[in-house]
Amino acid sequence: MSIHQTIEALPVLDFSNYGRDPESDRELLQNLAHAAREVGFFYLTGHGVHQLLIDEALSLSRRFFALPEADKLEIEMVNSPHFRGYNRVGQELTKGARDWREQVDIGSEAPALPRDPSLPAWTRLQGPNQWPSALPELKPVLLRWQAELTNLATRLLQAFARILEQDENVFEPIYAGTPNHLIKIIRYPGRDATESEQGVGAHKDSGFLTLLLQEKQKGLEVETEDGHWIEAEPKAGTFVVNIGELLEMATDGYLKATVHRVVTPPASADRLSLAFFLGAPFDAEIPLLELAPHLKAQAGGVTRDPQNPLFRTSGQNALKSRLRSHPDVAQRHHADLLAAQPQASSAA
Ligand SMILES: O=C(O)CCC(=O)C(=O)O
Ligand SMILES: [Fe+2]
16 A cells, blocks of 8 residues: 555545536545555545434434343343344454454345255355344334445445446445345443443454444444554544455455454543444356456555455355354354454454
């Protein structure tokens, strides 16, 4: 990558005029290319997601986390072979260490497939979500959230295709039909209620793109190429967008998935965020784009980490992340797969 100076803050991109006229598109795409290559993280304004929906999604998430524990445990993830549902604080691991956050994972909804040893193991990821009976309003709002953010992430992916000098629809197999996405609603308790600073440990996201909504409390930090951390504090009206491992793979490292983490909030504060990960359908093969020579010359290859092998089949990649992040689910439902799995590294 091309970092020659210390970056102090994430860039802000305004998407409101995207697609209206070639002149403003050119400027936006230039800024996007810059942001994507320099930090791999940026704030997005003009995203078109209605403030009322944002407010509703945040307030219902808060109400979910305020429910009595028994109501939350009704949808505990360990009940779901498909890694859906609620995790208590300290239940999820990043690089083998506990993340001090509670969360609900909601994926693309589809019927579970029969356990058939002749099917690839990642088919076990497909299945229904769990929804809390104590808060029935949560489901319709998060389904709208899924639909809106899939739409936004798709438009962003088209813009990424353009900065890669590809056809705008080169990633269509990723989002046409039934796209694969994951929502996490997350609450990070304050320092008085945790045992460490690790809200979520340093990691890369495993999908194509992540869109993150932060409520008010800061804590997200992004690692720059020169190894320092910049704060991505909440900015009203914005999403934080970042690149995941699948986009790194598709571009042979021209675009990089950037390492980030969340630091536990101070005592008596807490932090709420909603993360949306656009992945690829589990049966999709991640394409390796044929980049123009001047782009290819800047593609440094995919980061090789023996602890974190990357697979071209999307489902295999997703299963790897899920098994190591949720050892309780893995033990209960997928013990037969564990011996074959390498440990550590990405959170989602
Ligand atoms: O909560 C946040 O701000 C970020 C969460 C995150 O990075 C993740 O879940 O992958
Ligand atoms: Fe992340």
